[in-house]
Amino acid sequence: MTASLTRRRIRIINQICWTLALCIVAIPFVFPFLWMVSSGFKSAAEIFGSPSLVPREWQWQNFIDVFKHQPFARQYLNSLYIAVTVTALTLLVSSLAGYALARMRFAGAALVALFLVSALMVPEEVTIIPNFFMMRWAGLVDTHWPLILLPTFGPQGIMATFLMRQYFLALPKELEDAGKMDGLSRLGVWWSIALPMSRPALAAVAIITFLNSWNLFLEPLIFVSSLDKFTLPLALSNFTDPYGMPLWHLQLAATSLAVIPILVVYIIAQRQIIESFALSGVKG
Amino acid sequence: MAGALPIRDTARREDAPWLTLKMREAMESWLFISPTLAGFLIFFVGPLIAVVWYSLTEWNLLTQQATFVGLDNYSDALFRNPDFWHVIRNSVIFAIGLVPLNMALALSLALALSGRFAGVVIFRTVFFAPVVTSAVAWAIVWKFLLQGEAGFINQMLASIGIDGPNWLREPNWAMAAVIVTRVIKMVGLNMILYIAALQAIPRDYAAAARLEGASGWQIFRWIIWPLLGPTTLVIMVITTIGSFKVFDHIYQMTGGGPENGTLVLAFYIYQQGFQFFDVGYASALAMIMFVVVMMLTIFQLVLRRRDT
Numbered sequence: 078m079t080a081s082l083t084r085r086r087i088r089i090i091n092q093i094c095w096t097l098a099l100c101i102v103a104i105p106f107v108f109p110f111l112w113m114v115s116s117g118f119k120s121a122a123e124i125f126g127s128p129s130l131v132p133r134e135w136q137w138q139n140f141i142d143v144f145k146h147q148p149f150a151r152q153y154l155n156s157l158y159i160a161v162t163v164t165a166l167t168l169l170v171s172s173l174a175g176y177a178l179a180r181m182r183f184a185g186a187a188l189v190a191l192f193l194v195s196a197l198m199v200p201e202e203v204t205i206i207p208n209f210f211m212m213r214w215a216g217l218v219d220t221h222w223p224l225i226l227l228p229t230f231g232p233q234g235i236m237a238t239f240l241m242r243q244y245f246l247a248l249p250k251e252l253e254d255a256g257k258m259d260g261l262s263r264l265g266v267w268w269s270i271a272l273p274m275s276r277p278a279l280a281a282v283a284i285i286t287f288l289n290s291w292n293l294f295l296e297p298l299i300f301v302s303s304l305d306k307f308t309l310p311l312a313l314s315n316f317t318d319p320y321g322m323p324l325w326h327l328q329l330a331a332t333s334l335a336v337i338p339i340l341v342v343y344i345i346a347q348r349q350i351i352e353s354f355a356l357s358g359v360k361g
Numbered sequence: 362m363a364g365a366l367p368i369r370d371t372a373r374r375e376d377a378p379w380l381t382l383k384m385r386e387a388m389e390s391w392l393f394i395s396p397t398l399a400g401f402l403i404f405f406v407g408p409l410i411a412v413v414w415y416s417l418t419e420w421n422l423l424t425q426q427a428t429f430v431g432l433d434n435y436s437d438a439l440f441r442n443p444d445f446w447h448v449i450r451n452s453v454i455f456a457i458g459l460v461p462l463n464m465a466l467a468l469s470l471a472l473a474l475s476g477r478f479a480g481v482v483i484f485r486t487v488f489f490a491p492v493v494t495s496a497v498a499w500a501i502v503w504k505f506l507l508q509g510e511a512g513f514i515n516q517m518l519a520s521i522g523i524d525g526p527n528w529l530r531e532p533n534w535a536m537a538a539v540i541v542t543r544v545i546k547m548v549g550l551n552m553i554l555y556i557a558a559l560q561a562i563p564r565d566y567a568a569a570a571r572l573e574g575a576s577g578w579q580i581f582r583w584i585i586w587p588l589l590g591p592t593t594l595v596i597m598v599i600t601t602i603g604s605f606k607v608f609d610h611i612y613q614m615t616g617g618g619p620e621n622g623t624l625v626l627a628f629y630i631y632q633q634g635f636q637f638f639d640v641g642y643a644s645a646l647a648m649i650m651f652v653v654v655m656m657l658t659i660f661q662l663v664l665r666r667r668d669t
Contacts (some may be wrong), residue, residue, distance in 0.1 A: 096480060099473060103487050105545050109502040110490070112513060116505065125511035128520075170396045177393035181386055189394065196405050198658045200606045202627045203647045206634050207411035208404060230400025238397055263389045292495035294609035299635055310497040314613055325505055332498045343493050347486045350493065355553045 110340070117330035124326050139330040143316075146327055148305045152312040153334070159224050159308060160290040166229045167237050167286045168279060175241025176267050180253070190242075193235050201231055201295065209299055223300040224308065228290055237282045240357055244278035245271060281353035291339065309335045412651075415644035422638045434645035445646075447621060448629045451536070455625055456604040458540040463600055464593070466548050471555030472581075485556075489549035496546065500613035503542045504529060532622025535615050539623050543610055547603070551596050558592035559585070591665065598661040602654050626650055 116124055117139060119132045127133065143149050177183075178190055212223045228234065248271065256266045272279070294310045301307060307315065313335060316328035343350055416434055418427035438445040470488055474481050491499055506513045507528040515525035528538045562585065570580050608627040611617060617624040617632065624632070630650065634643030 092478060095473060095478075099480075099484050102470070103484065106487050106491060109499070109506065112506060113498075113502045125508070126516075128513060128516045170400070174394045174397035177390040181390035181393065182383075183387040183390040186390070189398065193397070193401060196401060198654060199405070199409070199651060200602075200627070200654055202606065202608070202630050203651045203654075204405060204408035204412060206415060206630075206640060206644055206647060207408035209635075210411075211403075211408065226400070227404060230397070230404045234397065234400065263386075263393070267393075288493055292497070294495075294497055294612070295631070298612075299631075310495050310609070313495075313497050313501060328501060329505065332501050336494055336498045339493060339495075340490065343490065344486065347482075347489070351485065351489055351553055354489075354492065354550060355557050 110336070113329050113336070114333045116325065117333040119326055121324070121326045124329075136326065139326050140334070143327055143331045143334065146324070147307075147312060147315060149312060149331060149334075151305050152307045152309060155221065155306065156291055156309040156335075159221055160287050162225050163228050163290040164283050164286045166225065167234050168282055170229060171234055171237035171282060172241045172272060172275070172279065173267070174238045175243075176245055176271055178238070178242045179245035180250075180271075181263070193238065196235050197232055197239075199232065201227070204231075205295065205299065212300060218300055219302050219306060221301075221306065224290075224293065224296050227296055228286070228293065233286065233289055236357065237286060240282055241275065241278055244275050248274055278356075280349065281356045284350055284353040285357055288339075412644045412647050415640055416648045418641045420640040421642075427641070430641070434642050435649075437642060438645055438649065444621070444624075444629070448624050448626055451622070451624055452605055452626045454536060455540060455607065455623075456601055458537070459544055459604045460597065460600050462540065463544045463548050463551060464596060466544060467551035467596070468555050468589075468593075470548070470552045471559055474552070475556045475559040485552075488552055491546045492549040494546070496609040497613050499542070499546050500610050503538070504614050507538055529615055530619050532620050535619055535623050539611055539614055542614070543604075543607060546610070547600075551600060554592060554596055555589070558589055562588050594661060594664055598657055602657055605650065605653060626653075 111130060115130050115132060118135050118137075119127070119139075120134060120136045123133055178186065208223070208227060209218075212218050217223055252274070253266050253270050256270045261269065292310060293308065297308045297311045301311065304315075313328065313332050316324045316331055318324055415427065417429060417431060419430045419433065420427040470484075474485055474488075507515075509515065509527040509530065512525075512528070514528070518525040526534045528534045566584050566588075567580050570584055575583075605625075606627050607625060608631065611623050611625060611628055612631075615623045617628050626646070627650070630643050630646045633639045633646060
């Protein structure tokens with residue numbers, strides 16, 4: 078009786094120690110977010126030198142000034158519509174190709190797959206210079222086209238293709254065969270049978286693609302130069318005074334505005350989102 | 362429905378009676394895959410060939426056009442330009458600092474969080490949160506925290522009597538700061554991969570060993586760790602490759618400085634190509650990066666094959 082009681086007590090103490098240790102490790106993961114929001118509410122005068130998490134005076138004005146400093150609403154919208162477009166396109170293109178690679182027999186299928194896989198190994202920094210000249214030749218510099226096309230068809234899109242292929246391979250074939258018997262075309266089978274069955278894979282592709290586009294930095298930096306075409310990551314680094322020094326209170330307010338919606342969605346759907354990353358496995 | 366079946370089928374075949382079923386299938390597959398394939402050729406294969414050609418030319422603001430110079434850009438990088446080896450040194454230091462730290466932390470967190478106890482989900486959510494955050498946002502906040510005297514971290518250090526350095530203004534501290542903040546940003550990803558691998562290990566293994574009297578450390582060292590081998594290998598290579606590609610984080614936090622102390626390969630390519638417009642030289646750098654990443658990947662494949 079006493080033995081089991083002490084054992085239980087040891088276990089509880091053990092548990093508390095572990096939890097405490099994890100809480101300490103968690104500080105550098107959580108604190109930057111808290112400090113970001115808190116500093117976004119501080120005045121330019123208070124932002125340095127007051128190590129308090131609660132601002133002395135809540136400067137709601139910062140969140141208005143953010144939109145006056147540059148066309149931030151427009152830039153926000155740019156990021157949003159680009160991310161949605163890239164996600165929709167990637168879902169379409171990668172599920173079509175993934176389906177063909179998983180289900181259809183054609184000469185050269187293995188070779189095509191091998192070719193595509195090889196693209197996964199090459200960082201986009203390697204091909205970005207020729208891509209820039211191609212886009213310039215096509216008159217697409219300082220438009221959003223490169224930010225849509227390159228992620229959709231680059232390593233990102235190919236990764237999505239293989240994720241879809243993997244999922245299609247694991248699906249039972251019988252239902253699709255039945256659909257074919259009923260006179261559905263290949264496209265019909267793909268659309269009304271294979272796709273509805275692969276929602277988890279589609280969701281994973283959508284989540285990862287959206288986040289990647291939302292956070293994309295190198296491509297906007299290279300291809301976009303006018304303020305009203307900026308995307309969020311580019312806009313965030315642009316809250317500076319005429320001498321190039323950061324206007325911290327505005328920058329941190331803007332960063333909060335950019336980060337918090339994503340975090341809220343993440344916290345609500347954390348299981349799904351984390352699983353999507355685990356499924357894709359390979360990333361930066 | 363079933364009755365209508367043969368009629369439909371023949372009707373379809375009469376659309377194109379010269380096509381055999383096999384040919385039709387092949388044609389349809391190519392149609393399915395053609396958007397991906399076209400994009401692949403235009404945005405990947407073409408540029409990859411082009412970058413090889415560019416790297417063999419002299420092409421900058423002065424020349425304005427590409428003139429063939431053979432391997433000059435490569436020998437410039439390897440033998441003449443001292444910046445190159447400085448950059449390689451920085452990239453290697455970054456990788457050597459980041460990879461072990463990232464992996465050790467990821468594995469420790471995974472071991473702590475692979476079980477079931479109250480709060481496990483909260484902790485996983487917390488440690489993974491920076492992964493979904495934009496690297497630019499993350500770097501902005503850390504840059505702010507690491508400001509010279511007035512920065513939060515130095516104020517905290519001052520309050521316990523430590524005179525903190527001006528983190529991002531001294532080359533060595535800047536490198537350390539970039540590495541550590543990058544680890545915090547990305548460790549959640551490897552943690553998740555390790556948790557998945559740990560959960561795939563049957564519980565009986567550890568239970569049996571415990572019955573035999575093995576200690577926790579022995580179970581880890583002789584059962585868990587070997588079983589994690591393949592995962593560790595994959596994570597190691599992915600993380601190393603990722604560390605060679607790091608750009609946005611450094612661009613935002615240090616801009617490659619101070620005194621080029623955090624100028625890494627990806628940043629150097631960007632700088633030479635898009636700030637100094639030395640296209641030929643930048644392309645040669647890109648090819649060198651390509652070879653490095655390729656070798657790492659092949660190394661991984663060879664090791665994996667030997668394992669199985």
